[in-house]
Amino acid sequence: MRIFYKKSLDAMHLSAQERPLKKSLGAFDLLLLGIGCVIGTGIFVLTGQAAAHYAGPAITLSYALAGFACVFAALAYAELASMVPLAGSAYTYAYVSMGEIVAWAVGWGLMLEYAVGASTVAAGWSGYMVGILRVVGIHLPAVLTKVPSDGGIINLPAVLIALFVGLLLVRGTKEGAVVNRFLVSIKLGAIFIFIAVASPHIKAVNWENFMPFGWNGVATGAGAIFFAYVGFDAVACAAEECKNPNRDLPIGIIGSLLVCTLLYITVAGVLTGIVPFSTLNNPEPLASALRANGSNIGSALVATGAIAGMTSVLLVLMYGQSRIFFVMSRDGLLPQFFSILHKRFQTPYISSIIIAVAVALISGLTPIRTMGDLTSMGTLFAFIIVAIGVLVMRSTRPDIKRPFRCPAVYIVAPIAILSCGFLIFELLQTTGKPFAIWGAFGLVVYFSYRTLRPQRQIEVRDAN
Numbered sequence: 038m039r040i041f042y043k044k045s046l047d048a049m050h051l052s053a054q055e056r057p058l059k060k061s062l063g064a065f066d067l068l069l070l071g072i073g074c075v076i077g078t079g080i081f082v083l084t085g086q087a088a089a090h091y092a093g094p095a096i097t098l099s100y101a102l103a104g105f106a107c108v109f110a111a112l113a114y115a116e117l118a119s120m121v122p123l124a125g126s127a128y129t130y131a132y133v134s135m136g137e138i139v140a141w142a143v144g145w146g147l148m149l150e151y152a153v154g155a156s157t158v159a160a161g162w163s164g165y166m167v168g169i170l171r172v173v174g175i176h177l178p179a180v181l182t183k184v185p186s187d188g189g190i191i192n193l194p195a196v197l198i199a200l201f202v203g204l205l206l207v208r209g210t211k212e213g214a215v216v217n218r219f220l221v222s223i224k225l226g227a228i229f230i231f232i233a234v235a236s237p238h239i240k241a242v243n244w245e246n247f248m249p250f251g252w253n254g255v256a257t258g259a260g261a262i263f264f265a266y267v268g269f270d271a272v273a274c275a276a277e278e279c280k281n282p283n284r285d286l287p288i289g290i291i292g293s294l295l296v297c298t299l300l301y302i303t304v305a306g307v308l309t310g311i312v313p314f315s316t317l318n319n320p321e322p323l324a325s326a327l328r329a330n331g332s333n334i335g336s337a338l339v340a341t342g343a344i345a346g347m348t349s350v351l352l353v354l355m356y357g358q359s360r361i362f363f364v365m366s367r368d369g370l371l372p373q374f375f376s377i378l379h380k381r382f383q384t385p386y387i388s389s390i391i392i393a394v395a396v397a398l399i400s401g402l403t404p405i406r407t408m409g410d411l412t413s414m415g416t417l418f419a420f421i422i423v424a425i426g427v428l429v430m431r432s433t434r435p436d437i438k439r440p441f442r443c444p445a446v447y448i449v450a451p452i453a454i455l456s457c458g459f460l461i462f463e464l465l466q467t468t469g470k471p472f473a474i475w476g477a478f479g480l481v482v483y484f485s486y487r488t489l490r491p492q493r494q495i496e497v498r499d500a501n
């Protein structure tokens with residue numbers, strides 16, 4: 038059946054050669070791209086809220102549990118990314134291994150990870166920025182910082198940051214990578230400052246009631262903070278823009294995940310050690326915990342780091358989304374204009390502009406409370422498909438060269454599937470319904486566009 042049509046690897050490479058992206062990224066850029074996309078709203082905002090609501094000081098275990106699921110998924114990602122070094126990430130792997138309709142489902146799910154994730158981050162960015170402006174005496178009118186359902190007109194700072202990042206992406210990948218480097222160093226600096234300033238204030242008494250909500254709380258906490266890990270897979274979207282993808286992609290994916298896991302567990306441990314966990318339910322838990330221990334300077338620095346962190350997450354998420362649209366369009370699953378490159382900058386500029394406007398509208402006008410969980414669901418779904426894909430490719434295409442081989446794949450991939458499935462289960466209660474509606478809507482769009490898409494696109498696809 039045509040909906041199960043699989044695109045061959047050769048055809049994928051051919052399409053990539055027809056519209057080549059500029060190759061400007063090295064291993065270090067990829068590592069920073071991963072860290073750039075991972076550390077943001079999750080660690081700076083969600084850690085405190087999840088500790089207060091679900092896990093208590095055992096939020097460290099929640100981070101370890103979610104990190105465990107990600108490491109297994111990352112190993113599967115790394116094998117496919119080194120073997121199929123093409124933009125499109127999980128979408129592309131699904132197209133090659135399981136066929137068009139599965140690829141579409143993954144591409145649709147990735148929209149939750151990237152575009153909806155970016156909208157969540159833009160709104161979080163706005164919250165921190167409004168707070169910082171207030172501290173320096175600038176008070177924005179409330180109607181310009183809130184969405185209509187919260188009594189405002191528009192969340193203007195969120196709109197402006199989304200449009201700004203979109204412009205940066207149109208301008209060029211290398212330029213984006215330079216800005217990303219700068220932002221990542223600020224946010225890593227902020228995290229190290231937090232650890233250094235906070236550690237001397239750790240009081241063992243705060244850890245005494247270590248697991249107040251039991252293992253159930255740890256598991257629910259893992260689902261809630263999974264958002265913090267979203268993004269390391271965005272490294273795979275840069276496959277066509279790196280100089281040596283086969284070697285550098287696995288370094289970028291696995292390296293950034295390990296660095297972030299280590300930092301998350303440390304920060305979570307220190308944070309719950311310096312104040313009682315029940316006080317952490319606020320929008321800026323790291324900064325407020327430092328203030329509670331008498332460090333105002335530290336708290337200001339952490340707030341600055343949070344802003345830089347969220348900007349870089351936004352940058353990489355919107356970048357990832359534009360590349361996925363680019364490839365889906367190149368494959369004929371989305372209109373052609375998504376893959377038109379800018380003559381001078383060689384970036385998919387129309388795609389970037391559409392995404393920037395969409396993220397601006399979502400974050401500027403809609404309430405985003407449950408969007409974070411929806412983002413996690415889309416990401417976990419993609420992880421499961423990637424883990425299945427690596428198994429399928431091992432049995433159907435054992436001949437293809439694999440510069441990175443997932444170790445013990447028949448153990449690692451099933452563990453990735455089970456652990457990600459477990460986290461999906463934890464999130465079902467809050468997001469099961471919207472996720473099902475999103476999926477059904479995706480199928481309607483797929484079948485409608487299939488019927489309507491220009492004949493030429495089908496011919497191009499079938500010719501491959």
Ligand code: ALA
Nearest residue numbers: 075077078079265267
């Ligand atoms: N992991 C990213 C964050 O926490 C999406 O902001």
